[in-house]
Amino acid sequence: MTSQMIKGFEVRMDRLYDLVHHMWIDLLADERVRIGMDSLGVETSGTLAHLSAVGVGTVVSQGEPFGSLEAEKYVGPLVAPLSGTIVAVNDEVFSDPGRVESDPYESGWMIEMETTDLAAERGGLIEGEDVIATRFAQKVTEYRLEGVLAE
Amino acid sequence: MTGESTLRVIDFGRVSGLRSQTLWHAIAHGVSSGAPPTLSFMQPGDPYVSIGYHRSISELNPHNELPVYRRMVGGGPVYVDDGQYFFQIVVPLAMAPARRGDAIRALLEPAVEAFNDVGISASLDERNEVVLGDRKICGHAAGQISGSVVVVGNLITRFDHGAAASIVRAPSDVARDEFLAQMKRYVLATPADPGLFLEAAGRRYGEKLGLAPEPGTLTDEEQAQLNIFDTLFVDPEWVDASPARENGMWRAKVKSGVWVGSAASDGHRVTASFYDDEIKEVRVEGPDETFEEMDQLLAALAADPPI
Numbered sequence: 001m002t003s004q005m006i007k008g009f010e011v012r013m014d015r016l017y018d019l020v021h022h023m024w025i026d027l028l029a030d031e032r033v034r035i036g037m038d039s040l041g042v043e044t045s046g047t048l049a050h051l052s053a054v055g056v057g058t059v060v061s062q063g064e065p066f067g068s069l070e071a072e073k074y075v076g077p078l079v080a081p082l083s084g085t086i087v088a089v090n091d092e093v094f095s096d097p098g099r100v101e102s103d104p105y106e107s108g109w110m111i112e113m114e115t116t117d118l119a120a121e122r123g124g125l126i127e128g129e130d131v132i133a134t135r136f137a138q139k140v141t142e143y144r145l146e147g148v149l150a151e
Numbered sequence: 152m153t154g155e156s157t158l159r160v161i162d163f164g165r166v167s168g169l170r171s172q173t174l175w176h177a178i179a180h181g182v183s184s185g186a187p188p189t190l191s192f193m194q195p196g197d198p199y200v201s202i203g204y205h206r207s208i209s210e211l212n213p214h215n216e217l218p219v220y221r222r223m224v225g226g227g228p229v230y231v232d233d234g235q236y237f238f239q240i241v242v243p244l245a246m247a248p249a250r251r252g253d254a255i256r257a258l259l260e261p262a263v264e265a266f267n268d269v270g271i272s273a274s275l276d277e278r279n280e281v282v283l284g285d286r287k288i289c290g291h292a293a294g295q296i297s298g299s300v301v302v303v304g305n306l307i308t309r310f311d312h313g314a315a316a317s318i319v320r321a322p323s324d325v326a327r328d329e330f331l332a333q334m335k336r337y338v339l340a341t342p343a344d345p346g347l348f349l350e351a352a353g354r355r356y357g358e359k360l361g362l363a364p365e366p367g368t369l370t371d372e373e374q375a376q377l378n379i380f381d382t383l384f385v386d387p388e389w390v391d392a393s394p395a396r397e398n399g400m401w402r403a404k405v406k407s408g409v410w411v412g413s414a415a416s417d418g419h420r421v422t423a424s425f426y427d428d429e430i431k432e433v434r435v436e437g438p439d440e441t442f443e444e445m446d447q448l449l450a451a452l453a454a455d456p457p458i
Contacts, residue, residue, distance in 0.1 A: 072251055073255070148253065
């Protein structure tokens with residue numbers, strides 16, 4: 001596990017990221033991936049009240065919702081960073097959303113997916129330590145300038 | 152016609168209970184497809200129960216006979232009738248702050264100004280509750296629907312506390328009575344003129360968003376989407392799609408930071424009102440005035456407030 005603090009936020013360097021929707025992707029084996037929310041997503045969501053996900057066996061496309069979250073009476077989508085079939089759902093996190101806040105990169109994982117077009121779609125994701133560090137820092141700076149995050 | 156710099160304002164007037172939900176869901180799809188940011192208003196013509204997207208109908212009183220509509224925004228089960236005038240502000244995702252709490256705050260502030268414009272000294276508290284003093288005067292909920300952000304609120308000209316308390320499944324009459332008492336204490340109707348409020352809200356939202364308010368109507372695409380939602384929202388599978396979450400303890404939120412909780416053990420039930428970290432109004436049902444596990448149950452309730 002390689003972890004860094006980037007401008008106050010923990011980032012795992014062994015993951016791929018969709019920084020638009022704040023999801024991380026852990027490549028497990030072959031086409032199988034595990035997916036969760038990154039620390040910036042956790043920060044901007046607020047205290048999570050509810051999470052829901054589509055069931056195992058559901059086919060989802062990159063950029064489409066695989067579930068939803070609710071914080072402060074605000075419901076928003078959980079967006080799939082890759083296309084594929086959901087093969088596992090972390091039931092514990094969906095019954096206790098607080099796990100996403102307390103441990104977003106480990107026990108707070110959300111789903112596992114058997115991807116269908118990983119090679120082509122991973123080009124749109126962020127990967128590699130230097131790129132992750134740079135892009136994550138840019139995102140934090142952008143959010144601070146916009147007032148989304150406190151200094 | 153509405154252009155790129157306009158805030159479309161649609162006053163639907165008095166509509167059916169169903170339409171008071173489906174209209175603004177259709178607008179959210181329209182705004183996602185390029186219709187202008189929109190402020191809409193309507194008065195539900197008949198009473199119903201609305202439950203939040205993640206909430207289960209198992210939370211409702213099994214004797215409830217009112218229609219139940221599950222909305223695509225958050226929050227808990229609420230009773231709705233024609234004493235509540237609803238407003239919805241719908242903007243493209245890019246116009247709303249990225250942090251959810253900030254988005255709600257930014258999109259409720261003009262409504263608070265509108266309340267003040269019509270003579271109600273409302274404010275937005277630190278929990279994003281629209282209040283008059285310490286009383287909630289406007290329910291709200293929010294969500295991303297397609298590519299739009301929607302914040303819904305209401306001008307409560309008349310509030311039936313008894314009906315509102317009756318729609319919730321309560322574990323005992325004592326728990327329901329306590330919930331009703333806290334609702335009466337903390338939820339207040341503000342009988343302002345709906346027409347004046349509408350006018351003020353249009354102006355205030357226009358100022359906030361830098362857009363000129365213009366009266367408008369639904370697009371053809373929104374009309375088509377409305378028909379889809381009219382069907383979906385009465386589909387029992389949709390209404391009952393969110394699973395029950397039971398952990399043996401009952402909680403009912405009155406407003407942010409104020410709620411009623413109840414739990415039972417060993418032939419006794421304890422019900423209490425919670426004000427942030429404070430426990431008040433403890434009521435015990437059972438053979439004794441107190442019981443061994445009571446403090447433990449109260450602590451467990453206090454540790455897990457409704458969010």
